Amino acid sequence: MKFVCLGYIEAGKFENLSESERNTMVDRCFDYDDVLRRNRHFAGGEALQPASTAVTLRYQGGKVTVTDGPYAETKEQIGGILILEANDLDHAIALMSKHPGVRSGPFEIRPAADLSEMIRESEVRRTKK
Secondary structure (H helix, E strand, O other): OEEEEEEEEEOOOOOOOOHHHHHHHHHHHHHHHHHHHHOOOEEEEEEOOOHHHOEEEEEEOOEEEEEEOOOOOOOEEEEEEEEEEOOOHHHHHHHHHOOHHHHOOOEEEEEOOOOHHHHHHHHHHHHOO
């Protein structure tokens, strides 16, 4: 079962750490990511650039509008995502509870939706057109 783990961090927190503190945090996170990989729990992940680089798309009035910034204005911003392979939510919680990134900000864990049946049905409809 796949879980999407969204790591949040207060804006500027990472940048305001000393170089030594940043390196320690990064190394601990990557060490644990390697443990997840070895045990086949790491299915993917990426760090994100700052929220100031984000845009939000909305469909309004028959067209797509683009606005600067993230969808929500909050103190904490999504810093990255990790795709986790786990047996169930309890297992995902146990794995992510050990991740050093949790010390920097909260992680939201959500089960990934299995769209395989929806995709198959859509493919059938689209091939009939």
